[in-house]
Structure formats: C-alpha cells, structure tokens
Amino acid sequence: MPDTSSARLIATLTERLGARHVRADAEALAPHLVESRGLYRGHALALVEPGSTAEVAFTVAACAQARVPVTAQGGNTGLVGGGVPFGGIVLSLNRLNRLRAVDPLGASMTVEAGMILADVQAAAEEAGMLFPLSWAAEGTARIGGGIATNAGGLAVLAYGNARDLVLGLEVVLADGRVWNGLKALRKNNAGYDLKHAFIGSEGTLGIITAATLKLFPRVLSRSVGFVGLPSARAALALFERLRAGADRGLTAFEYIPRFGLEMVLRHGIDVRAPLEGQHAAYALVELSSPRPGADTRSELEALLAEAMEAGLVEDATIGGSAAQDAALWRLREMLPEVQKAEGGSIKHDVSLPLSRLADFLEEAEAACLAAMPGLRPCPFGHFGDGNIHFNLTQPIGMDKAAFLAEWARFNDIVHGIVERMDGSIAAEHGVGLIKRDELARTADPVGLDLMRRLKAALDPHDLLNPGKVVALSNDPPPALPV
C-alpha cells in the first residue's frame, strides 16, 4: 500500500472520529502492539477508537475501501497473540462500553463490546441476576473479546463457555455493513444461526460491537471444598460421583497437582496450607444454588464424606465462610502467577474427553519426564470441563532460555498424546498466532478447508485480523514466540 493512500485513510478517519481517537504516535500505540505475556510484538499504522457502532462501521468501510487490515482489540488480555496487529490499524472497542439494556424478567442484558467483563457482572448483579462468565483478567478483559474468543474460565462447568451465554450479536462485517442480530430469544430457528460464525472467530470474520447475554438467578448458597486425593484417577472418580450427586449444583471442579500447591504455598502471599498432610493431587470443588434455603454446605459435606468412605478422598476441608471460601479459591487462582518464580514454563491449553483425563495426565507426565528428567509438570485447571493447562516448569538450575527453546519439542509430545486421545490442542485460549500453524498441520483437512471457505466468504480480501486462526496466504508467520 502506498503511503499516500494510508495517509488519506488516516485523514478520513480523523475527520470523522476526531484526532483524539485516531492516534499514530508510538506512545498511544505501544500497549496495543504486544501480546499480554510479551510473546509477540506487532506494528500498526494507527490506533483507532470509535465511539459507536456507526463509527466502527465507518472505520471498517474506509479500511475496506483502502484495503487496509483491521485488527480489533478489547482489553488485549488474550494469550495466543490473536489481538496483535501486523500492519493496518488497531481498532479498539474500548469506547463502546455502554450497558444498552437489562431485562431481569427476560433474564437477558444487552451490552456493548467494550464493556469490561467485571462491569458486565456488576450490572447483572445490580439487576438481581447473575452473569456467570468469569476469569482472572475480568477486571481488564472486555466482553466483546471474551465472545470473539469464546472464552472459558471458572464457571463453564455449570454455565458453559462464552458461546453458551450469548443470545444475540451485533457485528460489523468486513465491508463495513452492520448485521443486527441482537435477539433476546431462547429459541430462534429463523434461518442459519449466524452468531455462531462470529463467536470464537477471534475477529477474523467480523467485529462484534454488541451482544445480548443470558442472565441466571443469583447464587444464594455457596460452599467450597478443598480435597486431597491419591491420584488424578481418583480425581476423575470423585468428579463422576459429585456430578451424579449434585448435577448442575456442582459449579466448579478444579485440579491442582501437589507441585502446584507447593509453589503456591512457597511463593504466594497470605496463603496457608488447606490440609495437614500432603497428597498427590488436589481438587477445589464448589457447590452453589440459587434456591432460597438451599444448604450447599451440608450437601457438600455429605458428598465428600461418602467419597472418603469409598476411599477416593484422603482428606478434605470445607470453607465455613465467604472469606474462607475465597481463601481456598485463591490457592487455585494464584497458580499461573507463582509458576514464574520457579523459572521458565512451557504451556499447553488442552482438552480431552472427560473419560480420558486420567489416562492423559498419567501418559503425558511420563512422556515429558522421560524427555527431560528433572522437569516439573504442573498440570492444573478446569478438570470438570476436561480442560487442563498442562504446564511444564523447568528443571531446577537449568538455563531458562535453554528450557524455553524446547517449547516445540514438548508441544509435539503433549499435543501428540492429545490428538491420539481425540482431544483439542486449543481448548479455551484460542488459536491466534501461537497455534495457527499447528492447527493447519493437525486439523482434519476437510475441516480446515471449510474454515478457509468461511473466511473467504465473509472476508474476501483478508482484511479482518489477517494471518490469525487460519492463514489464507503462504506468508510465513509474522512473528514467533520470543
């Protein structure tokens, strides 16, 4: 693209949006060019911050006309490089942050894409309802990004992924037209269900500007347990038992390996050991209920007592107050952070059929240890969803860079086992850049061709977040993890 044409585009956008909202200076651009963990660093012509759907549409239409790529960004908290621009403009949705409507009786709310997730949760609560989507970065992540990446998080077991919480969408298409699909309906078979094409497409098929979300009755009783277990296999048996006994009242089943809890207790601030002895594995379990008068604590006690009698559980504690529950949750939530204190970590975000979880953990740990004795596996996370963050902490004393240089080798080992067990190598964080080429290598070729056809049909000039998820051209990856 000749410079004059991009200069003309910037002038056009500046005229419509105002100079404050079209910034080409390095200071304004800097926070929008890097992946949140620093894995990628991109570049862009300008940061454009529209204040309305109409301004987003104007911006995208102008870019389409000039054939300039558009990378949409919310809170830029993604972990796969999906929001990093490599040329073109960064389109920030952050000024589109209004609550458009809330309907407690209809159990729905309509929000703009740039609303911070925690603000969405708070608005639901103010209306006497619950919006359950939740993850660590909820104080900075934006709802539009969460939907565009079909985010998972801490409440998937009972409420589903972001996709399951969306009733309708408003989307700006690659040519700048606006699709208004903001329906608040539980049933709608009026033609193809278009919203699903955009949810989880990571900004490559359209730009989500607003969403109508499902709300749920507020939780009135909650109880959290921390359980010591002899093995991952016992965790699976415990999960099966709690699922049968509590059904959708089981709102969390998180897995923590012994080494994970050790790291938390060693490096975490304001933490103490939840149980007296040590166990091979731990599970954080939560029961909750919106029913007035529900007594989830007694229920959880009874379920865990039965599991202990059955020999599945070695020890368990139940938080007796909201503060104690929060302290137990903190042991799980600190895990990503405390790993940094032990050196380099090679990460995998994988999912398995629930029935293969224990097989996977046993086999993948053994294979990784065989490949590098001294390695310290820390597989943790959303066990009840079949989703494990299979992280590998470097051997003590090894050079960090030398360890991280082995990333691809461990990818091959871990993802190979995942593939063989019919799992997914991209469970909740998405594909972005980091898994794009691996997806292309490992996906069903017919499925991959379908993805390319969808991309070509909805974004024929490859202008929306080009090079992410599925690459259309033969370009090499624009950057490698650093």
Place this chain on the structure above:
Amino acid sequence: MPDTSSARLIATLTERLGARHVRADAEALAPHLVESRGLYRGHALALVEPGSTAEVAFTVAACAQARVPVTAQGGNTGLVGGGVPFGGIVLSLNRLNRLRAVDPLGASMTVEAGMILADVQAAAEEAGMLFPLSWAAEGTARIGGGIATNAGGLAVLAYGNARDLVLGLEVVLADGRVWNGLKALRKNNAGYDLKHAFIGSEGTLGIITAATLKLFPRVLSRSVGFVGLPSARAALALFERLRAGADRGLTAFEYIPRFGLEMVLRHGIDVRAPLEGQHAAYALVELSSPRPGADTRSELEALLAEAMEAGLVEDATIGGSAAQDAALWRLREMLPEVQKAEGGSIKHDVSLPLSRLADFLEEAEAACLAAMPGLRPCPFGHFGDGNIHFNLTQPIGMDKAAFLAEWARFNDIVHGIVERMDGSIAAEHGVGLIKRDELARTADPVGLDLMRRLKAALDPHDLLNPGKVVALSNDPPPALPV
C-alpha cells in the same frame, strides 16, 4: 438435466448400493414426497438409502458430478416442508442407525443420523444416563433430522435445544467429502466451530451422518403440577417465581389456555379434568432432579403454596405418582391432536423475549379476534422457552377451507406483532418452505445476505435441499401450502 444423465446417475448409484436401496417406483417414493401434515407434495427421481457414511459420500459425490439435487430425509416428521424433495433424489438416512459409542463417564454418546430419537434416549438410559431431547414424534423422528432442524421440544427449558446437546458432528459436504468433527469435548477453540453451521441448516449446507451427543445424569425425582391461573400475565409471574426458586430444577413450564383444556377434555380419550373449577389459563410445571434423595414433590408443593398465597395461582394439583404425572402431561401432549376435531387451525410457531410473553398473548389474541369475531385462539406450548404455538381454531360453523384461506392474513397480523416485539417467526420448527419467503421479506437484509453467502460458500451449485430456508434463485416457491 437430460434423461440420459439422470439414468446414468441412477445406474451408478444402483451399482454401488444395490437395487434394493435405489428405488424409483412410486410405491417406494410415496411416503418420502409429502410433508407430514400433507401441506406439500413433491417429486423425485429416486429414493436412495445408503447404509454407511461412505455410501452417503459416494451418493452425494455422484449427484454433485451430475448436478442433481439431494434432499436428505430422516423420519420425515418436520412441519415446515423442509424435507420434501422437488426434483433430484431423496437421500434417506434411515439405514444409518447404529449406536457407535457410548461413554457414561465422559457423559457422551456417538450415534448415526438415522437412529430413531426414542432409541437414542433408550441407549442413553441403558448406560445409566439421560439424553433429554424429546418431542411428540420421537418414536419416528430421527436424531439427524432433529439436529439438522435444531429441534426444540419438551426439555429445552433445562437442557437446551438440539444445538446445545451436540458436541460433535460428522457431515457429508455438497461435493461428497466427509468432514469428521466427532469430538466429545466440552471445550474446543481449535478454529471456527464448524458444527454450528450445519445444525439448524435443514440439510441445505451439508448432510449430517453422525453426531456426538451430550449426556446428563438420570433424573431420580420428578414432580408434575397442573396450575389454574387468572391470566397469561399471572403465568409469567409464576414462571419468574419458579425459575428463581428452582433454577434448573424447573424442567418444564408449559402453557395451556382455557379453550385448549376444554378441547382436550371434550375430545381426548381417557382424560379427566385436573382441577375442579375453570381458569383463564393453565400451566403444567415440572420439577426434577438427578440428586439421590431429592424431594421434588415437597419443593413443588412449597413453591406453589407460596405462589397461591401471593395471589398468582388460583388452584393447583400435583401428581402423586408416575402414572398421575403422565396423566397430567397427557393433557398437554394431546393439544395438537384435539384441535383437529374443532375444524381448521391456522398455526404459528413463534418466540418472544420472555418478558414480552404476556404482552404478546394479550395483544395478538385481541388483534386476531378483532379481525375475525368468533375465532377461537389456542396459544399453547413452551412458555418457559418463550415459545408459543399461537394456533387459531376456526369459528364454529365456518367453512374450513374458507377459514384456512385466511392463513396469510393471520400470519401478517401475528408475525407483525412478533416482529415488533423482537421475537422470531420460526421458533422451533424451522423455515423449510413454509416460511422461506416470509423470512426473506422480514429478516435483517444484511443477515439474509450472510445466509446466502454461507449457502454459496458451502453449496456453490445449490444442490443440497435447494429452495429451502434461503432461496438463491428467483424461482417461485415450488409449491404452496394446500
């Protein structure tokens, strides 16, 4: 298409599948050419019944090469003309009826598209689990058709539509290639989620040959109540109260108007009045739970007693046994059948935001009565899903044909109100032929263009169930309701 070319196609298919499974005689074709209510009558070259996914792929590839349309059919129980062929072949999935795998621990099962829905339910139960999808025609409907139409039915309130119960799909594409997307994962963000493009597309984008389904813990306690209410508005208030009090334990909330119950008691066999007095409206409510020891009867009693104290409920009864529960359900299930005894019925399958349900019922009934005094509205159905079968029974003594000739006029009235309240004119039965042109007139034009682009991308020669859902050509509708 010249006759020689279609003769060659039939010969090719016969050679591969055997003469028993490629039938061009009128007797074999007859049941596959009509909509289940007789609204449409089509025509086809042949009925083709492949016995495996490979044979489906072969058939579709041969048709693609010969440019011969393919209309996929399961149990042919649809209500919108979606499965009726107008030329080309009818591809019956009914021989693909194997249970491929069941995994109770993983809470999933993989079935072929032609398995009868009731057999899928039974296979889940045999494995100690629940597959909740259920509707009147479950003894003849096939699971593939249920998924292809994103069927709703009687268990949507707690478990969702067919779409929500699908983890993975196997699909034969328009060119005969097979996409294997049979994953049994709760989380999978490895690229675009392709299964959603095929679910609810009514066989126009691909032919579903197998599916991996979600299973749930079996229900161990169930209680059914039949409630007399002063108005639709009271029904809405009762629904809100039960949703807050029972959450996902509320597994049904069905609406029956006074005239509906009258018809059931007048024409139904082996029925008796559930309550002593008469009420403006009725609700059938069901609480169920998979928790061992759950006492849904006491819960339901308490909830209904509170609602009565609050003045929402005029009278209520609770079935004390499985047989009594079934008798209460029968009052609801007979409704579609007994309407026939009162003459012609003009039907609408609409959905509304939950908070607009009472407004809609009041306004639509008044508008229809104003348009034709003596008309007898019978709006009933899945109130808790916002889905009303807004049916209109003819005035007493009016000529049936003359009444049915008013179909389009009442469509305009009812659907006009639905549109204004941001509802859907096609809630659970789909679009097929019967609503295709109305969808084209009323849908968001950008959304409609997206649908056409999807169709063109996945079926560029318009060979899969052509003319259904979205019409690509300017052909007039191939048939009108009779």
